[in-house]
């Protein structure tokens with residue numbers, strides 16, 4: 001810890017990533033509520049690491065920690081103020097309305113969900129806390145242009161509403177070219193308040209309990225007390241902390257992921273034009289697949305990756321099977337991404353084959369070397385892990401851990417269902433709405 005914290009606080013927020021910054025900002029609006037934010041990593045990211053066309057997650061980046069997975073994939077997660085919001089792909093898209101079926105309608109009425117999203121993404125005109133809007137037609141990369149043209153011919157519409165649906169989804173992102181992270185949008189405002197302390201380089205290593213409730217955290221040699229501890233350490237960080245503290249049994253707990261298969265191809269006529277963003281357009285199919293039009297080889301976005309070739313992604317957004325977590329005090333957290341059901345394997349394969357056929361067709365004639373599209377055999381991950389402590393099952397509908405008063409979880413761990421879009425906007429929406437409800 002770089003600064004001595006006072007003896008305690010009303011609320012301690014663990015982790016200053018996508019969710020933690022939202023929670024800290026909302027709860028600290030009440031001047032009498034003392035809030036301490038503890039972040040394991042460093043301060044704000046440098047401006048250069050926030051270019052929308054870069055993801056600072058390569059080996060050697062000080063903005064991420066890498067978790068191993070049983071499958072051998074590296075699972076990088078943002079570290080430092082902004083957390084994963086400062087290193088992610090910048091795609092900020094709401095879930096479909098139908099994805100909230102099964103959420104408690106009393107605690108999560110659609111009107112409240114919409115209002116929270118509106119604050120973050122600015123609704124139809126765009127803007128909001130995260131300064132996101134739809135890429136315009138003349139900003140699209142040639143791959144995204146051809147992609148949309150192809151799917152329009154297959155009778156899919158291009159949606160421009162803030163609520164995506166089945167069809168072509170134009171991505172919302174930071175069109176000015178600089179990723180807006182949660183600390184910039186929210187924490188900066190909060191830390192100017194006298195009732196807020198933000199402590200970086202402050203990794204919480206344990207939760208303190210007394211009288212059957214959580215009443216503080218351990219950071220290095222120091223114990224900080226609070227009436228409530230709110231875990232916003234991300235799905236993997238929170239699971240690690242719960243396991244380390246022996247507060248919740250992590251062994252065998254489900255973890256969900258959007259598995260993805262890539263279709264690679266060789267660009268015709270040398271390198272494509274530079275991409276202003278990783279993703280500008282995706283397709284959402286009726287059977288729950290997201291087809292991602294990446295605008296270039298990943299090596300162009302991530303330092304240290306060996307050059308390969310451009311790719312399209314086919315991601316299963318509503319997987320039938322989960323992976324699981326386990327805890328080994330020596331080997332730390334073990335993440336097993338699990339198997340796919342045979343139905344899901346067929347679904348992803350069918351869609352990948354259609355992408356191969358798309359790349360061989362007229363719309364990509366000038367962009368793709370004939371005969372080059374190929375389906376990668378490995379099924380990867382989207383880095384979206386969620387749902388280890390789902391609301392309505394392992395926590396209440398506001399993230400409270402019933403068997404452990406004083407403890408609440410408000411990060412991607414508590415998403416209770418799968419979403420048809422990436423999780424970032426929804427993780428922040430959930431944090432916004434919970435903070436509003438408990439403030």
Ligand SMILES: Cc1cc2nc3c(=O)[nH]c(=O)nc-3n(C[C@H](O)[C@H](O)[C@H](O)COP(=O)(O)OP(=O)(O)OC[C@H]3O[C@@H](n4cnc5c(N)ncnc54)[C@H](O)[C@@H]3O)c2cc1C
Nearest residue numbers: 015017018019040083084088089204234237411412422424
């Ligand atoms: C590389 C990458 C690309 C992605 N791209 C997209 C995308 O384009 N669109 C999309 O929708 N989603 C994307 N995601 C997913 C999305 O960014 C995450 O779902 C979301 O940011 C998770 O927010 P969170 O608050 O749960 O955790 P995080 O934002 O990861 O925040 C957790 C914070 O807690 C801190 N922390 C962890 N443990 C401790 C501890 N013990 N003590 C103190 N602090 C701790 C961490 O350092 C971190 O700052 C991406 C994720 C990654 C990793």
